[in-house]
Amino acid sequence: MAEEVKKFLYVNRKAPYGTIYAWESLEVVLIGAAFEQDVSLVFMDDGVYQLTKGQETKGIQMKNFSPTYSALGDYDVKTIYVEKESLDARGLTLDDLQHLIYEDEDEDYAEKDSIQLVTSAELADIMEQQDVVLSF
Amino acid sequence: MGLLHTVNKSPFEKSTLDSCLRVAKDGSSILFIEDGIYAALDGTTYSDKVKEAMKSKKIYALGPDVNARGVQSKVMEGIELIDYAGFVNLVTEHDSVQSWL
Numbered sequence: 001m002a003e004e005v006k007k008f009l010y011v012n013r014k015a016p017y018g019t020i021y022a023w024e025s026l027e028v029v030l031i032g033a034a035f036e037q038d039v040s041l042v043f044m045d046d047g048v049y050q051l052t053k054g055q056e057t058k059g060i061q062m063k064n065f066s067p068t069y070s071a072l073g074d075y076d077v078k079t080i081y082v083e084k085e086s087l088d089a090r091g092l093t094l095d096d097l098q099h100l101i102y103e104d105e106d107e108d109y110a111e112k113d114s115i116q117l118v119t120s121a122e123l124a125d126i127m128e129q130q131d132v133v134l135s136f
Numbered sequence: 137m138g139l140l141h142t143v144n145k146s147p148f149e150k151s152t153l154d155s156c157l158r159v160a161k162d163g164s165s166i167l168f169i170e171d172g173i174y175a176a177l178d179g180t181t182y183s184d185k186v187k188e189a190m191k192s193k194k195i196y197a198l199g200p201d202v203n204a205r206g207v208q209s210k211v212m213e214g215i216e217l218i219d220y221a222g223f224v225n226l227v228t229e230h231d232s233v234q235s236w237l
Contacts, residue, residue, distance in 0.1 A: 052205060056203040
């Protein structure tokens with residue numbers, strides 16, 4: 001099938017658990033990835049909280065969906081942008097977030113980092129380069 | 137024993153915390169729940185505002201909501217973490233509850 005591959009960008013701006021946006025976004029991302037589109041994700045504003053390490057949801061009796069982010073690499077989602085300004089405002093660094101990786105099939109399946117720290121200015125360029133932007 | 141205010145929205149996304157702090161009287165209590173717990177964290181652009189409030193008000197955060205969000209290690213000093221039973225106790229100890237939404 002020589003169908004056109006489009007660039008999809010999913011913009012995640014909501015904290016997890018308080019609302020359903022984070023989980024719904026993850027579901028849509030996985031569906032989109034199954035259609036072999038060029039998928040990348042942005043985490044900005046409270047969306048950066050979706051990626052924190054050590055989430056333990058037993059106490060609020062909700063499903064802990066944070067392990068699902070580490071499966072994104074297996075779905076060929078290799079590019080995850082995290083906005084630096086959003087981390088800074090929240091006193092967070094990349095060390096507070098999960099270490100997400102993918103296997104690069106062009107380099108003998110070497111493990112590579114999925115997360116790229118970007119500035120707002122870089123994000124502006126990234127958004128402009130997309131065919132489709134979906135916001136959650 | 138005065139009012140118990142609960143705040144369930146992230147301070148980065150809604151003005152709920154600002155409104156609460158604007159009208160909460162000295163000696164009242166504030167409990168952060170759900171996405172409101174992000175206000176309890178140190179090193180954020182909101183930390184100073186919450187620290188200032190702590191001088192005149194007792195501030196709590198609901199532990200299960202903190203743990204769910206993976207930010208246990210960042211809760212600022214002086215904020216008391218409570219569980220659901222503690223939440224119930226706070227409600228019974230105060231004259232009434234103002235739930236900021």
